[in-house]
Amino acid sequence: MVLSYSGKPQALICDLGGTVIDHGSHGPVMPFIEVFKRHGVTVTAEETRAFMGVSKRQHFDEIGNLDSVGQRWRDVHGAPFDGSSAEADAMFEEFMDLQRAAVRASCEPIAGVPDVIAACRARGLKFGCTTGYPSELANICVAEMKTRGLEMDAIVSSSDVPKGRPEPYQCLQSMIALEVWPAAACINVDDSVFGVTGGVNAGMWSIGIAVTGNEFGMTVAEVQALAPDDFAERRVAAYKRLEAAGAHFVIDSIADILPCLETIEARLADGAGP
Numbered sequence: 001m002v003l004s005y006s007g008k009p010q011a012l013i014c015d016l017g018g019t020v021i022d023h024g025s026h027g028p029v030m031p032f033i034e035v036f037k038r039h040g041v042t043v044t045a046e047e048t049r050a051f052m053g054v055s056k057r058q059h060f061d062e063i064g065n066l067d068s069v070g071q072r073w074r075d076v077h078g079a080p081f082d083g084s085s086a087e088a089d090a091m092f093e094e095f096m097d098l099q100r101a102a103v104r105a106s107c108e109p110i111a112g113v114p115d116v117i118a119a120c121r122a123r124g125l126k127f128g129c130t131t132g133y134p135s136e137l138a139n140i141c142v143a144e145m146k147t148r149g150l151e152m153d154a155i156v157s158s159s160d161v162p163k164g165r166p167e168p169y170q171c172l173q174s175m176i177a178l179e180v181w182p183a184a185a186c187i188n189v190d191d192s193v194f195g196v197t198g199g200v201n202a203g204m205w206s207i208g209i210a211v212t213g214n215e216f217g218m219t220v221a222e223v224q225a226l227a228p229d230d231f232a233e234r235r236v237a238a239y240k241r242l243e244a245a246g247a248h249f250v251i252d253s254i255a256d257i258l259p260c261l262e263t264i265e266a267r268l269a270d271g272a273g274p
Contacts, residue, residue, distance in 0.1 A: 007268055009187060009261065010180035011126040011153075012116075013171060013204070015053070016141055017106065018191035018213025019254055020113055020129060020150070024222070025052060025191060025214040027106035028132070031098035032063060035091055040076040043069055045217065052214040053132055053165045053192030055158035056099070060092050096137075103137050107144035110212050111220075112255025114149060119258060123265075125187075126153045126178045130170040130195075134159035154178050165194040168202035184273040187264060189254060191215060193245040200246035205264050205274045208242030210235060211252040215242065248274055 018025030029048050036043040043063060051062040061083035063069055073081040082088060120127050129152045131138050138157035145151070154177035161169035171188055175181060188199025188206045191213020199206030210216070215238035216223060223231070235252070242250045249260045267273075 005182060005185065007271075008185065009123070009125055009265055009268060010185040011128055011174070011178050012120050012187050012189065012257075012261075013128045013130060013174045013178075013199075014188075014254065015190040015192065015195050015209075015213075016129055016131040016133070016138075018052075019110070019189055019209050021109055021141070021145065022106040023108070023110050023212050023220050024216065024218045025049075026217070026219070027102050028052070028056065028059070028099065029217075031095050031102050032060065034098055035095040036063070036069070038094065039091060041069065041072045049214055049217055051194070053190065053194035053198075055132055055164035056095070056134060056137075057092060058164060059132065060095060061088070064088070099133075099137060100140065103133065103140050104144060107141055107148065109145070109148055109150055110254060112253060116254055116257055117150065120261075123261065125261075126180055128152055128154040128156070128174045128178045130156050130174060130190075130198075132158050132164060132195075165190075165192070165198035166201060168198055171199050171202035171204055185268060187261070189257065193241060196242055196245040196247045200274070203274065205248050206246060207257065207260055208239075208245065208247035208250040209252070209254060210238035210242060210250055212254070 014020050017027050029045050032048045033043050047066055047069060051059045064081035064083055070081050117127050135157040138155055142155055156170045156173045158164040161173050163169055180186060183203035186204045188204045190196050191209035196206050196208045239250045
């Protein structure tokens with residue numbers, strides 16, 4: 001039997017930290033900084049954020065393999081950082097202990113999210129989430145979000161697929177979990193370069209979030225305290241990075257997404273794809 005497609009958007013598939021919860025995507029940053037500090041090596045927030053969106057184990061390894069961090073590691077330990085070593089495995093378990101505590105404190109919804117979810121459901125879209133967290137941490141997020149009145153139809157963690165972002169597997173697995181198709185009728189929303197590219201690689205519309213997530217890396221108060229010229233300069237740079245990653249649209253916050261949904265719906269009705 002040949003299945004027919006309605007020509008309408010089917011699902012909104014959103015990253016968690018920096019997109020739906022955790023304004024500024026701070027949840028993973030301090031645990032990474034702290035675990036390297038415990039082993040005598042300084043890691044900056046900027047170095048940590050360079051790999052936001054990938055699976056947390058890959059994220060840990062990528063930080064250690066940075067030229068700058070690798071040199072500091074050699075200065076302290078007298079040998080190159082080795083992500084496959086028993087020491088690295090033990091460090092990652094330390095990170096996970098720190099991350100379990102941090103994730104519970106980083107599940108506050110970003111402004112406008114409940115209204116966006118309601119608007120999507122009113123349009124007949126299913127609402128799913130992806131995350132660079134492994135399933136253990138993703139489940140903590142789901143439980144914490146539920147206490148805040150946020151419920152999703154499915155979540156796909158980095159440990160649910162063979163490889164995390166920028167590979168397309170989390171987006172594709174979300175389609176299966178949500179029982180939606182085709183990919184061109186699904187909309188990926190992410191605040192990281194790797195996450196945006198993952199949606200593009202899956203054949204979905206991909207929307208980048210510039211201000212509330214990793215690109216700014218700031219709390220609400222910190223964003224509001226920026227001088228207008230500083231805010232504008234950071235915003236332009238964030239838009240350019242996400243557009244370069246393949247984003248079909250870039251917006252400040254998920255709260256600004258409804259015009260994008262209308263445009264996508266109209267393009268799909270005309271037979272156009274991402």
